[in-house]
Amino acid sequence: MSYIDAGYGIALAVLSGYAVQLWWRRRRLEQLAARADIADLAEIAEVADVADVAGLPDVEVSR
Amino acid sequence: MTVPWSRRVVWTVRTLAVVSLLSVATTVWLGLWVTPPDKVQRNLVRLVYVHPPIAWVALYLAFGIAAVSSLLWLWSRTRSVFWDRLAAASMEVGTVFTALTLVTGAIWGRPTWGVWWAWDARLTSTALLLVLQLGYLALRRIPGDPEARARRCAIGALIAAVDVPIVHFSVNWWRTLHQGATVLNANLSPTIHGIMAWTLLLGFVSFTLAFAWMLTVRYRIQVLSDRLDGVDLDIALRERWSEGDE
Numbered sequence: 001m002s003y004i005d006a007g008y009g010i011a012l013a014v015l016s017g018y019a020v021q022l023w024w025r026r027r028r029l030e031q032l033a034a035r036a037d038i039a040d041l042a043e044i045a046e047v048a049d050v051a052d053v054a055g056l057p058d059v060e061v062s063r
Numbered sequence: 064m065t066v067p068w069s070r071r072v073v074w075t076v077r078t079l080a081v082v083s084l085l086s087v088a089t090t091v092w093l094g095l096w097v098t099p100p101d102k103v104q105r106n107l108v109r110l111v112y113v114h115p116p117i118a119w120v121a122l123y124l125a126f127g128i129a130a131v132s133s134l135l136w137l138w139s140r141t142r143s144v145f146w147d148r149l150a151a152a153s154m155e156v157g158t159v160f161t162a163l164t165l166v167t168g169a170i171w172g173r174p175t176w177g178v179w180w181a182w183d184a185r186l187t188s189t190a191l192l193l194v195l196q197l198g199y200l201a202l203r204r205i206p207g208d209p210e211a212r213a214r215r216c217a218i219g220a221l222i223a224a225v226d227v228p229i230v231h232f233s234v235n236w237w238r239t240l241h242q243g244a245t246v247l248n249a250n251l252s253p254t255i256h257g258i259m260a261w262t263l264l265l266g267f268v269s270f271t272l273a274f275a276w277m278l279t280v281r282y283r284i285q286v287l288s289d290r291l292d293g294v295d296l297d298i299a300l301r302e303r304w305s306e307g308d309e
Contacts, residue, residue: 007167008095008109014163019276026287037065
């Protein structure tokens with residue numbers, strides 16, 4: 001293998017590997033965030049139900 | 064709640080990925096098979112189409128964005144979490160490019176100078192830059208208050224940025240093995256012409272586009288990480304409480 005092949009090969013392999021890793025990390029975190037959002041919504045709905053039963057006024061929930 | 068990427072942003076990011084991939088592929092094709100060998104360096108000159116563009120991204124683009132973002136975070140009038148996230152994203156992507164700058168430089172140096180490494184001003188200052196970037200990434204991993212973390216990282220980035228002009232001017236200030244600037248020299252008169260110059264220019268553009276895509280995705284990762292920070296702990300606590308209830 002020549003020095004030129006090694007230079008191009010290493011540069012392209014590292015950048016491709018890093019790009020794929022970034023893509024996977026983003027995908028995994030998007031899924032986790034979506035799950036966390038659903039859990040938050042469920043919690044908000046649960047709190048609202050309890051408040052309804054207790055006859056408490058509606059409160060604005062922000063995060 | 065997490066704000067998802069809009070369809071327009073998704074489309075832009077995908078387009079950026081495709082365009083950068085195609086432009087890098089074109090640079091490789093032109094660099095390896097189309098451009099002629101050099102009179103002095105022969106075929107080794109082909110490394111000019113990857114090594115300087117990677118160094119450009121690492122030194123000027125990534126570090127420039129990280130330093131300016133850090134400065135804007137530190138300035139109370141422009142302080143925003145956006146600048147802290149952008150600095151973090153730029154520094155991580157830049158670290159990969161700096162490491163590649165050193166590796167591709169060593170691969171070029173071995174047949175040209177006869178050694179993989181020399182304690183030369185340009186090489187040593189670039190290696191120091193990599194150490195400083197790794198230090199910045201280590202600083203970010205220290206747990207604690209996000210604002211305190213952002214402050215110490217911003218200060219760290221600005222201290223590290225002092226090394227960038229030293230790297231740039233090292234070939235002028237000291238007698239080094241490394242050659243002087245080919246494009247951004249003192250006379251601003253490039254010493255490369257024709258298809259070789261165009262391929263080098265394309266190399267700069269294509270690696271800049273690849274960096275832009277990586278920066279965008281890495282920024283999104285930072286947003287999602289901040290959103291999920293502590294979520295694992297919440298889940299663990301809820302599980303503990305439910306165990307206690309049983």
